Amino acid sequence: MTRFALTVEYDGRPFMGWQRQSHGPSVQQTIEDAIHAVTGERTAVHAAGRTDAGVHGLAMRAHVDIEKAIAPFRLMEAINARARPAPVAILDCIEVAGDWHARFSCIRRSYEYRIVNRRAPLTHEAGLAWQVPQPLDATTMAEAAERLVGRHDFTTFRSAHCQADSPVRTLDLLSVERDGDRVIVRAAARSFLHHQVRSMVGCLAYVGMGRWTPDDVGQALAACDRARLALNAPSDGLFFVRADYPAGS
Amino acid sequence: MTRFALTVEYDGRPFMGWQRQSHGPSVQQTIEDAIHAVTGERTAVHAAGRTDAGVHGLAMRAHVDIEKAIAPFRLMEAINARARPAPVAILDCIEVAGDWHARFSCIRRSYEYRIVNRRAPLTHEAGLAWQVPQPLDATTMAEAAERLVGRHDFTTFRSAHCQADSPVRTLDLLSVERDGDRVIVRAAARSFLHHQVRSMVGCLAYVGMGRWTPDDVGQALAACDRARLALNAPSDGLFFVRADYPAGS
Numbered sequence: 001m002t003r004f005a006l007t008v009e010y011d012g013r014p015f016m017g018w019q020r021q022s023h024g025p026s027v028q029q030t031i032e033d034a035i036h037a038v039t040g041e042r043t044a045v046h047a048a049g050r051t052d053a054g055v056h057g058l059a060m061r062a063h064v065d066i067e068k069a070i071a072p073f074r075l076m077e078a079i080n081a082r083a084r085p086a087p088v089a090i091l092d093c094i095e096v097a098g099d100w101h102a103r104f105s106c107i108r109r110s111y112e113y114r115i116v117n118r119r120a121p122l123t124h125e126a127g128l129a130w131q132v133p134q135p136l137d138a139t140t141m142a143e144a145a146e147r148l149v150g151r152h153d154f155t156t157f158r159s160a161h162c163q164a165d166s167p168v169r170t171l172d173l174l175s176v177e178r179d180g181d182r183v184i185v186r187a188a189a190r191s192f193l194h195h196q197v198r199s200m201v202g203c204l205a206y207v208g209m210g211r212w213t214p215d216d217v218g219q220a221l222a223a224c225d226r227a228r229l230a231l232n233a234p235s236d237g238l239f240f241v242r243a244d245y246p247a248g249s
Numbered sequence: 250m251t252r253f254a255l256t257v258e259y260d261g262r263p264f265m266g267w268q269r270q271s272h273g274p275s276v277q278q279t280i281e282d283a284i285h286a287v288t289g290e291r292t293a294v295h296a297a298g299r300t301d302a303g304v305h306g307l308a309m310r311a312h313v314d315i316e317k318a319i320a321p322f323r324l325m326e327a328i329n330a331r332a333r334p335a336p337v338a339i340l341d342c343i344e345v346a347g348d349w350h351a352r353f354s355c356i357r358r359s360y361e362y363r364i365v366n367r368r369a370p371l372t373h374e375a376g377l378a379w380q381v382p383q384p385l386d387a388t389t390m391a392e393a394a395e396r397l398v399g400r401h402d403f404t405t406f407r408s409a410h411c412q413a414d415s416p417v418r419t420l421d422l423l424s425v426e427r428d429g430d431r432v433i434v435r436a437a438a439r440s441f442l443h444h445q446v447r448s449m450v451g452c453l454a455y456v457g458m459g460r461w462t463p464d465d466v467g468q469a470l471a472a473c474d475r476a477r478l479a480l481n482a483p484s485d486g487l488f489f490v491r492a493d494y495p496a497g498s
Contacts, residue, residue, distance in 0.1 A: 009369065009372050009373075010372055011372040011373040011375075056373065076368075076369075077368070080368075080370055087373065087375065088372060089370050089372050091367070091369050118340070119326070119329075120258065120338035120340050121333060121338050122336075123258050123259055123260040123336035123337060123338050124260040124305065124377055126260075126336065128373060
């Protein structure tokens with residue numbers, strides 16, 4: 001039995017999300033079915049983050065245990081060949097120790113949220129960004145983002161379906177940068193609550209539109225009340241970009 | 250009668266190209282039909298470049314003459330509303346002088362060609378880049394590109410269907426840059442021959458793979474013989490990015 005760590009890119013548009021679902025296609029099922037076709041083994045693929053329907057992965061990390069003797073490069077190529085035409089690609093595959101766990105060993109998760117700030121509809125990027133027609137003030141959004149960085153009770157920014165034991169999380173990074181008509185929000189933390197990034201982005205967009213002040217964001221956070229949320233941003237613009245693990249693991 | 254200049258973004262994947270065709274959808278027809286729905290007028294939309302099937306536009310310039318009195322902003326919004334769900338978006342619309350011509354007044358056209366240099370298949374970018382699995386040496390590609398810059402007979406890099414009177418063109422820019430697993434080729438000239446950018450990219454890719462030297466590119470150019478072409482790169486990776494006009498026009 002060998003444990004393999006995978007780096008996975010996927011386009012979330014056709015999927016119900018990362019996690020296997022009875023009612024539609026998932027990234028997990030696509031990879032597990034490809035592995036079954038290659039090895040004959042039914043084995044679970046565990047990811048650093050179980051992204052929602054429509055959320056994308058640029059470099060999701062995952063692991064899988066395989067009995068059959070197979071070189072990492074061959075495994076990667078075989079999964080990629082079998083996954084077609086589903087938009088899932090294994091970018092990297094390495095052998096790891098049997099106690100390395102894509103989810104439980106992960107010490108930092110990084111997301112990027114892409115807003116296209118213009119009146120015109122999206123073309124190439126439909127489903128890959130959030131089109132916001134009202135002009136956004138990215139400088140004030142960045143100021144508001146600072147109110148959320150640090151260790152807080154993020155109940156306001158947590159889905160009603162969140163299964164985490166505690167609403168307390170430590171947000172290491174929440175930045176907002178404008179590049180032409182793009183506004184990019186970057187977030188990093190050891191872990192996030194369900195919908196936390198999209199909920200934070202929704203409130204920052206409210207600030208960018210001038211409907212909220214940075215103080216309103218601070219007050220919504222302090223209220224620890226989901227009813228105080230301004231807006232949950234759509235899944236389209238959200239990308240899981242990176243998972244970090246302890247050095248040498 | 251007012252002449253309007255349009256800036257158009259489009260995803261080339263579903264189209265037979267810019268130009269109206271009897272056998273399938275085109276960008277031109279999408280815009281002309283939207284204008285007809287808005288104004289009741291059947292009028293031709295002229296573009297700076299008539300891109301081929303599958304080629305994309307980030308900021309194509311075009312013009313159209315309209316009898317009905319309509320403000321540029323309203324025209325833009327109306328076209329965008331009517332064009333849906335086709336992936337065509339008017340990013341800008343201004344009134345211009347009656348002698349301003351999107352094609353004939355254009356003094357410089359700029360293209361970008363996107364290569365994703367990796368073994369894994371494309372996901373989000375399927376149809377929006379050329380995936381080349383063999384490692385490409387971008388430094389040698391850039392060296393080869395310099396052999397093509399300047400005024401030359403580009404017969405080798407010209408489609409058999411090219412209708413231009415002369416195969417002589419002045420290539421102002423042909424650059425190659427690597428950014429991670431991306432290799433971006435940028436090209437600019439007053440005008441290009443049919444398939445010229447894709448043919449140049451195909452030969453540069455041959456150099457990047459080590460199958461040709463920069464000298465081979467120079468010799469293919471000097472031969473003025475289409476049979477000497479290494480490869481015509483696919484339309485997927487080609488984007489029309491900019492058209493320039495004389496200042497004040």
